[in-house]
Amino acid sequence: MTKSDRARLHDQTLARGPGGTLHQTAPEGTQPLTTAQGGPVADDQNTLKAGARGPALIEDFHFREKLFHFDHERIPERVVHARGYGAHGYFETYDTLSEYTCADIFQRAGEITPVFVRFSTVAGSKGSVDLARDARGFAVKFYTQEGNWDLVGNNIPVFFIQDAIKFPDIIHAVKPEPDRGFPQAQSAHDNFWDFISLTPESMHMIMWVMSDRAIPRSFRFMEGFGVHTFRLLDAQGKSTFVKFLWKPKLGLQSVMWSEAVKINGADPDFHRRDLWNAIGSGDFPEWELCLQLFDQDFADGFEFDILDPTKLIPEEILKPVPVGRLVLDRMPDNFFAETEQVAFMTQNVPPGIDFSDDPLLQGRNFSYLDTQLKRLGSPNFTHIPINAPKCPFAHFQRDGHMAMRNPKGRANYQPNSWQEGPREDPARGHLSHATPADGPKQRLRPESFADHYSQARQFYQSQTATEQNHIADALIFELSKCETPVIRERMVAHLLNIDAPLAGKVADRLGIAAMPEPADSAVPLRDLPASPALSIERNGPDSFAGRKLGVLVCDGVDATLLQELSDALHEEGATLEIVAPKIGGVTASDGSRIPAMHMVEGGPSVLFDAVALVLTAEGAARLAQEAPARDFVRDAFAHCKFIAHSPGAAALLKAAGIDPAADEGIIALEPGTSAGFVAACRPLRLWSREGAGKP
Numbered sequence: 017m018t019k020s021d022r023a024r025l026h027d028q029t030l031a032r033g034p035g036g037t038l039h040q041t042a043p044e045g046t047q048p049l050t051t052a053q054g055g056p057v058a059d060d061q062n063t064l065k066a067g068a069r070g071p072a073l074i075e076d077f078h079f080r081e082k083l084f085h086f087d088h089e090r091i092p093e094r095v096v097h098a099r100g101y102g103a104h105g106y107f108e109t110y111d112t113l114s115e116y117t118c119a120d121i122f123q124r125a126g127e128i129t130p131v132f133v134r135f136s137t138v139a140g141s142k143g144s145v146d147l148a149r150d151a152r153g154f155a156v157k158f159y160t161q162e163g164n165w166d167l168v169g170n171n172i173p174v175f176f177i178q179d180a181i182k183f184p185d186i187i188h189a190v191k192p193e194p195d196r197g198f199p200q201a202q203s204a205h206d207n208f209w210d211f212i213s214l215t216p217e218s219m220h221m222i223m224w225v226m227s228d229r230a231i232p233r234s235f236r237f238m239e240g241f242g243v244h245t246f247r248l249l250d251a252q253g254k255s256t257f258v259k260f261l262w263k264p265k266l267g268l269q270s271v272m273w274s275e276a277v278k279i280n281g282a283d284p285d286f287h288r289r290d291l292w293n294a295i296g297s298g299d300f301p302e303w304e305l306c307l308q309l310f311d312q313d314f315a316d317g318f319e320f321d322i323l324d325p326t327k328l329i330p331e332e333i334l335k336p337v338p339v340g341r342l343v344l345d346r347m348p349d350n351f352f353a354e355t356e357q358v359a360f361m362t363q364n365v366p367p368g369i370d371f372s373d374d375p376l377l378q379g380r381n382f383s384y385l386d387t388q389l390k391r392l393g394s395p396n397f398t399h400i401p402i403n404a405p406k407c408p409f410a411h412f413q414r415d416g417h418m419a420m421r422n423p424k425g426r427a428n429y430q431p432n433s434w435q436e437g438p439r440e441d442p443a444r445g446h447l448s449h450a451t452p453a454d455g456p457k458q459r460l461r462p463e464s465f466a467d468h469y470s471q472a473r474q475f476y477q478s479q480t481a482t483e484q485n486h487i488a489d490a491l492i493f494e495l496s497k498c499e500t501p502v503i504r505e506r507m508v509a510h511l512l513n514i515d516a517p518l519a520g521k522v523a524d525r526l527g528i529a530a531m532p533e534p535a536d537s538a539v540p541l542r543d544l545p546a547s548p549a550l551s552i553e554r555n556g557p558d559s560f561a562g563r564k565l566g567v568l569v570c571d572g573v574d575a576t577l578l579q580e581l582s583d584a585l586h587e588e589g590a591t592l593e594i595v596a597p598k599i600g601g602v603t604a605s606d607g608s609r610i611p612a613m614h615m616v617e618g619g620p621s622v623l624f625d626a627v628a629l630v631l632t633a634e635g636a637a638r639l640a641q642e643a644p645a646r647d648f649v650r651d652a653f654a655h656c657k658f659i660a661h662s663p664g665a666a667a668l669l670k671a672a673g674i675d676p677a678a679d680e681g682i683i684a685l686e687p688g689t690s691a692g693f694v695a696a697c698r699p700l701r702l703w704s705r706e707g708a709g710k711p
């Protein structure tokens with residue numbers, strides 16, 4: 017058979033295979049399919065067989081290579097922070113910080129440094145849901161001119177444990193229980209609360225994790241924290257202690273727990289989708305990097321040990337100074353190559369940034385390198401583009417699995433006599449702060465780490481009444497999932513040291529008949545002043561920008577009103593999504609076709625920050641018969657959302673059992689009132705509806 021005969025046969029087989037299957041013909045100009053070795057592939061639809069119905073032949077190298085590669089596509093997921101989502105962007109330095117640090121990134125006003133950021137949950141596996149109650153990772157890789165700087169933080173400024181040696185225990189305890197393999201991405205189970213109730217140092221972090229901080233509305237509306245105390249070093253080696261904080265430009269926002277549960281069902285990728293949509297539509301999220309800078313005198317005078325990662329320095333005591341902004345403006349081209357393969361490491365610091373002796377940080381500096389070898393499989397993981405520095409670099413590390421950069425020449429060591437290869441430079445390289453370190457080898461927790469309750473109490477007392485109620489509800493829910501009564505009681509004993517009325521409420525709702533004694537505390541508890549900076553509600557936005565309105569419409573919807581609403585939202589920097597009885601959309605009053613983003617069953621109101629019912633009387637009467645439409649309104653009301661309703665929507669409100677005059681969060685929408693409604697949505701929720709009242 018000649019080559020052209022073969023090609024003809026190939027065309028026929030592709031058009032209609034011998035078995036009658038139809039195959040797509042390749043569009044004009046398509047690149048030919050090849051094997052990984054570059055060999056052109058004639059048939060990618062059928063394995064090589066002995067006869068049409070015969071056994072497959074092992075000779076089929078294309079089939080073997082294709083399946084071999086597929087079988088090895090997965091790499092181990094991260095042992096913690098497995099579920100994450102990343103984006104590219106840049107960091108802009110506001111002004112020189114040369115007074116404090118010689119780090120190149122902080123030398124020049126207006127300096128732009130490329131970054132890659134990965135947000136994550138901690139406990140769940142890669143395929144788990146976004147709205148788990150959990151801390152969120154906030155890891156930033158700055159590609160500076162003097163090497164990569166990884167600020168691997170969380171959205172909570174403190175941690176569960178004081179010493180890295182306890183990390184495997186806390187993580188084992190929160191992960192699915194090993195005998196039964198569940199629950200997934202949840203702390204509401206015995207093992208977690210058993211460990212916590214036996215670990216008093218975790219109490220401060222527990223208050224944060226039970227607060228709404230652990231169920232953020234979006235990555236875009238959460239703070240980030242470096243947690244540990246670090247050091248900045250100036251050109252002369254002078255050290256200043258520093259804590260790193262990220263403040264979101266759009267303010268803080270979380271969802272309610274009863275909402276989180278439903279969001280997980282309606283859209284398990286809620287946070288991913290939010291970031292994807294925001295960046296895709298050009299609404300680039302932004303944070304300010306703020307520093308809490310202090311010296312040894314401040315550290316000596318501060319009431320807690322600045323090396324203790326279960327403590328924070330209240331912003332009212334030490335004001336964070338904004339030093340630059342982070343903007344995320346580009347999604348990865350390939351999730352696996354970038355978000356999955358990115359390797360963050362706390363030990364990646366450029367000259368001018370150094371570590372403190374925080375025992376958690378010291379342990380992390382060991383763990384992050386170790387874990388990359390397991391996950392990425394080769395010491396050459398820095399050859400992967402997302403991990404490679406973007407500044408010039410040169411070293412003698414070589415060979416190993418999958419080495420992609422293979423230097424030429426004779427010298428693979430230094431010093432050498434061949435005038436080849438790089439040399440170290442004491443004038444530019446990273447120097448450690450010459451902290452004196454001497455002492456007997458021992459396994460001891462410092463006395464200065466002993467107060468486990470005072471800052472937990474301060475956090476609770478800094479919350480608004482609504483937020484305090486949410487913390488109590490979260491504790492009650494989580495502990496109600498513990499099957500072992502003694503664990504619940506031990507937790508109540510700890511809560512007695514944090515806030516007695518809170519302990520009482522939790523004990524009552526759990527049905528604990530006799531109040532336990534308060535847990536032992538190694539040191540007397542202190543009453544610290546409230547810190548308003550710790551409240552989400554007090555640090556919300558003053559605009560509806562970046563938020564989303566869900567608009568329920570029907571055929572005959574008032575086109576002018578809809579346009580007005582859309583314009584008002586656009587003006588505010590917010591967006592709108594249309595929810596309709598059918599995904600095919602509706603025909604508006606002016607005959608125009610309005611496409612829908614969701615049908616009612618697929619677009620529950622938990623997906624939106626506020627809702628509007630723009631309906632005709634006939635449409636509302638029809639929707640009133642449908643449970644998902646009634647739930648749409650009922651849920652919005654139960655979640656304290658602002659609800660706008662056109663005159664025609666009355667029947668649906670009535671069917672949902674909602675009195676339009678119930679409160680000021682239910683707003684009549686008529687021509688000319690859209691801007692007023694959008695402005696009314698700025699507080700995001702009408703918390704007084706929940707019965708807690710405002711502070």
Ligand code: HDE
Binds near residue numbers: 096135152170243360
């Ligand atoms: Fe991590 N942590 N961690 N952690 N961590 C990891 O490194 C570890 C801690 C944080 O998006 C792992 O590459 C130890 C605190 C984030 O890729 C691992 C201790 C904080 C991420 C690891 C801590 C974090 C990780 C797993 C106690 C907030 C995800 C995969 C001493 C300041 C980064 C990996 C990403 C990931 C170890 C505690 C934040 C195993 C031993 C405190 C955001 O190395």
